[in-house]
Amino acid sequence: MTKTSISRRELLAGAGWAAAGAVLGSPSRARAEAPTAPVALGRCDSYGSEVVPALNKMFDQLGGLGRLVKGKTVAIKINLTGNPDDRLGYLPIGQTAWVHPAVIGATVHLLGQAGATRIRLLESPWKSAEPLEEYMILAGWDPREFSTAAPRVEFENTNFLGRGKEYARFPVPHGGHLFPAYDLNHSYRDCDVFVSIGKLKEHLTAGVTMSAKNCFGITPCTIYGDGAGVDEPGLLPLGGRMPIHSGNRQPSKTSLPEKDPKSPREGGYRVPRAVADLVAARPIHLAMIDGIESMTHAETIGPRNKHVTPHALVAGLNAVCVDAVGAALMGFDAMADRGKAPFETCDNTLRLAEELGVGTRDLKRIEVIGEKISSLVVDYRKVGAAPAKA
Amino acid sequence: MASEIAPNRLVPFRWPAGWTPDHLKLLAGSPINCLLINDPGQSIDAAARAAGLEVREWSSLSPAPLAKVRWDGSAPIVAVTEVAWPQIKPMERGANAEAGPTGVPWIDSTSWVARLAASRAPSKQVWLGCDPPGDQVLTARAYRLAIADCAATGARWMISLDPKLAAGIAAGNAEALATWQQMSDTLAFFEKRAAWRSYRQRGPLGVISTFAGDNEFMSTEVLNLAARRNLLYRVIDRSVAGSDDLGGLRAVLWVDPEKPSATLTTKLSAFARGGGLLIVSRAAAAAFPGERNLDCAVAGYDLRAFGKGGVASPQRDWDDPYFVALDSHNLISRRYDPVRVFNGSSLWVHYSADPRGTASLIQFVEFAGGRRGGGVSGSVVSLRIQYPHGAVQIHTMESGTARPLEPVRVGKDVEYHLPSFSVYAALEVTA
Numbered sequence: 001m002t003k004t005s006i007s008r009r010e011l012l013a014g015a016g017w018a019a020a021g022a023v024l025g026s027p028s029r030a031r032a033e034a035p036t037a038p039v040a041l042g043r044c045d046s047y048g049s050e051v052v053p054a055l056n057k058m059f060d061q062l063g064g065l066g067r068l069v070k071g072k073t074v075a076i077k078i079n080l081t082g083n084p085d086d087r088l089g090y091l092p093i094g095q096t097a098w099v100h101p102a103v104i105g106a107t108v109h110l111l112g113q114a115g116a117t118r119i120r121l122l123e124s125p126w127k128s129a130e131p132l133e134e135y136m137i138l139a140g141w142d143p144r145e146f147s148t149a150a151p152r153v154e155f156e157n158t159n160f161l162g163r164g165k166e167y168a169r170f171p172v173p174h175g176g177h178l179f180p181a182y183d184l185n186h187s188y189r190d191c192d193v194f195v196s197i198g199k200l201k202e203h204l205t206a207g208v209t210m211s212a213k214n215c216f217g218i219t220p221c222t223i224y225g226d227g228a229g230v231d232e233p234g235l236l237p238l239g240g241r242m243p244i245h246s247g248n249r250q251p252s253k254t255s256l257p258e259k260d261p262k263s264p265r266e267g268g269y270r271v272p273r274a275v276a277d278l279v280a281a282r283p284i285h286l287a288m289i290d291g292i293e294s295m296t297h298a299e300t301i302g303p304r305n306k307h308v309t310p311h312a313l314v315a316g317l318n319a320v321c322v323d324a325v326g327a328a329l330m331g332f333d334a335m336a337d338r339g340k341a342p343f344e345t346c347d348n349t350l351r352l353a354e355e356l357g358v359g360t361r362d363l364k365r366i367e368v369i370g371e372k373i374s375s376l377v378v379d380y381r382k383v384g385a386a387p388a389k390a
Numbered sequence: 391m392a393s394e395i396a397p398n399r400l401v402p403f404r405w406p407a408g409w410t411p412d413h414l415k416l417l418a419g420s421p422i423n424c425l426l427i428n429d430p431g432q433s434i435d436a437a438a439r440a441a442g443l444e445v446r447e448w449s450s451l452s453p454a455p456l457a458k459v460r461w462d463g464s465a466p467i468v469a470v471t472e473v474a475w476p477q478i479k480p481m482e483r484g485a486n487a488e489a490g491p492t493g494v495p496w497i498d499s500t501s502w503v504a505r506l507a508a509s510r511a512p513s514k515q516v517w518l519g520c521d522p523p524g525d526q527v528l529t530a531r532a533y534r535l536a537i538a539d540c541a542a543t544g545a546r547w548m549i550s551l552d553p554k555l556a557a558g559i560a561a562g563n564a565e566a567l568a569t570w571q572q573m574s575d576t577l578a579f580f581e582k583r584a585a586w587r588s589y590r591q592r593g594p595l596g597v598i599s600t601f602a603g604d605n606e607f608m609s610t611e612v613l614n615l616a617a618r619r620n621l622l623y624r625v626i627d628r629s630v631a632g633s634d635d636l637g638g639l640r641a642v643l644w645v646d647p648e649k650p651s652a653t654l655t656t657k658l659s660a661f662a663r664g665g666g667l668l669i670v671s672r673a674a675a676a677a678f679p680g681e682r683n684l685d686c687a688v689a690g691y692d693l694r695a696f697g698k699g700g701v702a703s704p705q706r707d708w709d710d711p712y713f714v715a716l717d718s719h720n721l722i723s724r725r726y727d728p729v730r731v732f733n734g735s736s737l738w739v740h741y742s743a744d745p746r747g748t749a750s751l752i753q754f755v756e757f758a759g760g761r762r763g764g765g766v767s768g769s770v771v772s773l774r775i776q777y778p779h780g781a782v783q784i785h786t787m788e789s790g791t792a793r794p795l796e797p798v799r800v801g802k803d804v805e806y807h808l809p810s811f812s813v814y815a816a817l818e819v820t821a
Binding site: 047083085086087089090092129130131133134137138140155160162235236 | 687688689690713716719720723724725730731732733734735770772774798800801803805807
């Protein structure tokens with residue numbers, strides 16, 4: 001998809017500035033002009049019945065969902081990273097690594113209530129072309145809870161061509177950091193509104209993962225994965241996204257190669273750039289973070305994770321602004337650069353996205369509505385360093 | 391050498407070369423009651439019989455690899471040899487197995503061989519010959535795992551010791567004797583629960599094939615890989631499929647490229663019209679034209695309505711049994727898995743039912759040694775039983791006796807949290 005015009009709604013939403021930057025100027029200029037947008041921060045103590053009113057209130061604080069989604073097709077990228085049947089101890093995966101089904105269900109319900117005519121839940125399960133519903137069932141979820149939450153809800157695994165007839169091309173504003181354009185499943189094009197719901201987590205390669213890093217998973221492994229076709233996309237995803245992590249191969253030849261094959265072949269350099277590119281190329285209109293419960297240390301479940309309960313929900317119309325608030329909730333400084341926590345071994349994705357004109361990461365420029373960040377901060381590193389409970 | 395012990399009570403042990411009648415005392419208190427000798431010259435026969443043991447010459451069992459077993463013989467026991475040693479192995483599949491945040495370990499289990507053998511010789515005892523790999527130093531756990539992996543399907547491992555362990559036991563080495571004792575304890579655990587061997591394997595899928603000739607590789611690998619993903623199935627030999635009532639199945643997988651006979655076509659069509667799902671090879675699909683095309687969520691398949699059920703067929707010929715197993719699971723839907731297990735990537739799950747229908751059994755064979763994922767709690771496994779049920783009791787080798795397992799409310803769901811166990815656990819579930 002080549003965007004040549006920007007709708008008034010996109011401009012209003014702030015996310016459209018990413019696309020505007022593509023037209024208007026260079027990365028450095030885009031950084032100086034990186035837009036800001038209000039971020040709603042809500043407290044929610046559990047994944048029970050309080051999730052719907054908490055989100056409803058937050059959406060109202062942002063101006064209401066209706067103006068964004070009424071009569072529109074909405075695509076929601078949810079974060080389901082890691083094996084569905086893994087658990088941290090006995091905790092269901094929605095309380096640690098994945099966005100909780102209650103948050104997804106509540107969002108779908110409120111989007112439907114606000115007039116969305118079609119809602120597509122999207123994720124690219126690792127190495128798999130399995131139906132997304134089956135992936136959810138493996139985690140113990142019942143996808144019918146989503147399909148009955150709004151009038152027309154669909155599911156699509158976007159790790160391959162899926163139900164589309166061709167991949168959709170998304171050029172990156174300013175030419176991009178890593179790739180000049182990305183070819184994605186049709187669902188990312190065939191929508192009017194794009195929502196990203198991430199989890200409030202650290203990430204071993206990218207430092208943090210929230211609404212922006214969630215979009216790393218929109219890349220189809222049939223093109224960008226280990227087992228991708230050489231001349232053309234594979235029929236099925238046969239591997240993970242190591243080529244983006246390490247640059248060990250180029251994508252299928254039908255897609256554009258990376259800009260600089262001599263750039264560092266290192267995940268801490270490449271993954272943040274790919275994420276920044278993606279959120280600039282496929283603007284997020286509504287960014288959300290599930291921080292009611294989560295875990296420390298990494299994006300997937302392993303022996304070093306610890307369960308945390310920030311009791312926080314974050315939402316906004318600019319993904320970088322939202323993630324900057326999210327970083328602060330974990331005790332991190334979104335302005336930190338490589339070498340400082342949580343970016344000890346990587347570049348700061350939010351800075352790179354800011355350079356592409358997506359949004360500002362400077363909390364001084366971001367209006368936080370609702371709860372104060374200080375009232376919900378959980379220092380992930382402090383919790384992670386504490387001795388394990390017997 | 392006529393048997394005085396009923397075939398279903400025999401616990402076979404391959405008598406090691408170099409062991410003498412003096413070593414029969416090692417069997418005191420052990421469930422082992424049948425010695426398999428390679429050489430009739432091994433002079434233990436009289437002493438063994440005097441000790442109440444049965445002795446059989448190895449060749450008298452007509453042992454053979456799976457493809458060469460004579461299923462129609464009159465012997466009450468079928469001895470299948472060259473079965474892979476049950477163990478967890480480094481994952482070798484895929485283009486980049488070492489990369490990325492997820493992945494499951496590769497496991498060799500004897501269970502699919504046992505299920506196939508039981509299907510082909512339903513009235514016989516299935517004895518499995520899997521020899522300890524010579525290139526590994528095996529722990530007591532490895533031997534216990536071999537016993538449990540075979541026992542979980544109602545089969546018996548024809549116990550064989552690696553030469554080093556056999557020599558160590560014979561010489562009275564303390565560590566070797568401890569391993570031997572653990573093996574004996576493991577055998578005793580299963581002998582106390584011998585009734586479970588009569589339970590019938592259950593699952594949502596029936597797999598029909600000749601499992602032989604040109605069909606052997608694809609069909610047996612489907613059995614292997616379906617079991618690995620805990621897709622629970624019943625093996626249905628094509629030669630007897632006409633007499634199988636297909637009861638309790640949600641789906642039938644027709645693996646072979648040949649079209650079914652007219653009789654089987656009628657039977658399978660009736661199964662689909664009654665609400666079942668037929669998953670058939672592309673070549674066989676023409677036998678089941680169905681009624682109208684339906685949307686199919688599984689990539690690469692056509693799905694057609696067929697009465698109350700449906701028929702699914704691949705758009706290309708199957709060439710990889712991994713995808714046949716995976717796609718079949720998705721076509722049926724995991725929604726119908728009898729058990730949903732969490733943190734179970736190294737577990738092999740078995741589901742069987744009492745012939746009277748009063749109880750079911752969910753067995754777990756743990757292939758991973760030591761502690762694994764799940765954080766500070768170590769090897770914690772939780773599960774949901776996805777069918778109506780009553781009380782649940784857990785049996786582990788560690789506890790020795792059964793004890794109640796209380797349900798735990800997790801959100802809207804009821805789950806069970808398994809206590810730590812090392813090799814094997816079983817849930818006895820009241821209907």
